[in-house]
Amino acid sequence: MTVHIIEDDYGVADALATLLGGVGHDAICYPDAESFFEAPPPLSQDVVIVDLGLPGLSGVQVVRWLEKLKTPPRIIVISGQSNTQIRNVISKLRPVVFLRKPLSEDLLVPHL
Amino acid sequence: MQAVRGTMADEPARGEEKTTEEPVWTVSGARLESVLDTAVDGIVVINDRMQVLAYNKACEHLFGYSVSEVLGRNVSMIMPAHYAAAHDGYVQHYLDTGEKRIIGIGREVAARHKDGTEFPVELSVGEAVTPDGRQFIGILRDLRPRKQIERSLAQAQAQLVHMTRISAIDEMGAAIAHELNQPLTAVLLYLQAVVRKSRDKSLLDAQMLGVIEKAMREAERAGEIIQRMRQLVEKREPERSDTDVAPFARSCVELVELGSADSGVSFQVRIDPDMPLVSMDPVQIRQVLVNLLRNAREAVSAAPVRQVSLHVTMDEGYAEFRVADSGPGVPKEVVPELFRAFSSQKRKGLGLGLAISRTIAQNHGGDLVLRQAAGKGATFVLRLPVECGIDSALAPDQ
Structure with a gap:
């Protein structure tokens, strides 16, 4: 299984990849939704970790696209935005795993 | 016509030679009356002895006195006590020196209703020299409605400033929380990665590992502070x-x-x-x-x-x-x-x-x-x- 990390903050993306690598998962980082869409689509056994506040195409658009795949991967939405903003966005989506920053290993690993 | 007719009645001492002017007075007097009573502002005419010669309908509303109660009496009856006592002196000062302190200038003064209530009016005073001596015309505008509007505007503005400040703090708190969250998340994950790896392979001695775990706890503490800050600034729900x-x-x-x-x-x-x-x-x-x-x-x-x-x-x-x-x-x-x-x-x-x-x-x-x-x-x-x-x-x- 591969973990796809779509996160514009380099520190967060790299730290996530380092941690997941340590747990034994392959991780690929994408700085934005556009570069994620250019890569081959994720497989059903993969996990996609996507930040809500991306530049350009939003995290919501990524989730919508993933949900339309024939065999969608598991999706984990992460965000550091305020409750209100998150509420506004999440209400437009089907239920997904949602984690609020700051993240930690204990918070994340059970969902992989 | 009460007011202006009152003027005539109060001057019984005038001689016969005045009769030639009488028709002129009546015509302009009738016109004057309608002008006075149509005016929205209070208008009072007094002579140099401070006696009220004319007092329009707006004044009746403003002061509660009827025309008959006021005509011929000293105008100080519609002023608060401290003004009333000084007013004769003001007029006398002007008559003696010619120094204008209100005539042609106008200012905000206090007035007094029949029931004793004092209220702010804008007073402008004009002067006319008539065959009967000098007369002063006072125009009085009730300032209470304007004051009321000014007060509520000032209140709204103060509230606005206050709310703007509060929500600036809220928004700033939320923005700082968001911006700090990113590096903090990275720090936590990096440290967790190190701890996990070195536990698995005993890469670090126990003391070093202890230090890193302490650093991790501090980062978590910072995260909790941000959480609390966020709760504080995010809970403000609209009061609908x-x-x-x-x-x-x-x-x-x-x-x-x-x-x-x-x-x-x-x-x-x-x-x-x-x-x-x-x-x-x-x-x-x-x-x-x-x-x-x-x-x-x-x-x-x-x-x-x-x-x-x-x-x-x-x-x-x-x-x-x-x-x-x-x-x-x-x-x-x-x-x-x-x-x-x-x-x-x-x-x-x-x-x-x-x-x-x-x-x-x-x-x-x-x-x-x-x-x-x-x-x-x-x-x-x-x-x-x-x-x-x-x-x-x-x-x-x-």
């Missing part, structure tokens, strides 16, 4: 009340006009008929509208046409407040970041206004967006649902 948007929208424009008397900007308000009551927090929404209107005013300050308009209309269950200006529009490169905190291009201010405004709109279940066509000014649209309830239905983490 059903609001009649027409007078509300006008009062917002008035507030902004108040500070732009000589800016040359013209403000227009258009409100669709049959607007329903909107469930909203009037203090917060006023803050948003005033902010948008002020931005618009600034945007047109250097434009050839300086117009700002507020159009209130309905759109599919949402009340829309559209603030449009005749300025150059928002530059393309600024648009994506426009609603982000600290992104302002302006020299003054923190650049929180639009960020706060959007947060407030979203807290109401609405939104704030920019609509602009090429070559036209900017239009900011504040959308608020007429019925609330969206908010409480979608609160997954509360």
